[in-house]
Amino acid sequence: MTRISPPSPSLLRRGLGLAVRLVLPERCACCGAPAGGGAALCPACFAGLGFVERPVCPRCGWPAQGVCVRCAPGPIARRRFPLVYADAAAALVRQFKYRDRPELAPRLARWMARAGEDVLAEADLIVPVPIHWTRLLRRQYNQSAELARHLARLSGVACDLAALARTRATPPQARQPSLRDRRANVARAFAARRRLDGLRVLLVDDVLTTGATADACAEALLRAGAAAVDLLTAAAADDASA
């Protein structure tokens, strides 16, 4: 006799969400107004997105002619991001991260692929910033892994969703008052699960703020033998330490 296991609560919730979306018009991820035509944002919010204009600094990814003055050496060789993390772009990324809108992933990934064309072309492996399994249980999906999967599909670059592990749960970075606190909070919180000898790794995350988390991940990747680590995020905050 075949036994059919009941669908998991998260599957039921997803199914219900999908059913609701098929009936109701898509809402703007930023202001909640009807977006229409399956768009993620209404026209006004889309116009408010701050796309990064080229040329950018080859290291930190902020608009500049050549290497800019704010660049300081660190474990990450190059950073790229399509959006400035403010206003509509910040609302969009937060919706994607906390409000269970995984359907925003392909759109964000397309913008990321364009902004990160050069780093993607040279990448051997795409690796997302991991979240601790306790947070994964609460949120149901790792937003960075979603972006990494779509980027791998768009670029043809291999992707290893499990290459990095978060070895301990850390309090949210947003609650850490200073950059020093943020660095201490994530220090040694990541470890590679495999050797990465000679590989140029492209680390993927949703947003770059102080860079403490990305730096801690890059250090773990380099400890595992990676030749270099670049970073591709959907957005970056303007006060990001370069």
Ligand SMILES: [Zn+2]
């Ligand atoms: Zn809107």
Ligand SMILES: [Zn+2]
């Ligand atoms: Zn720079």
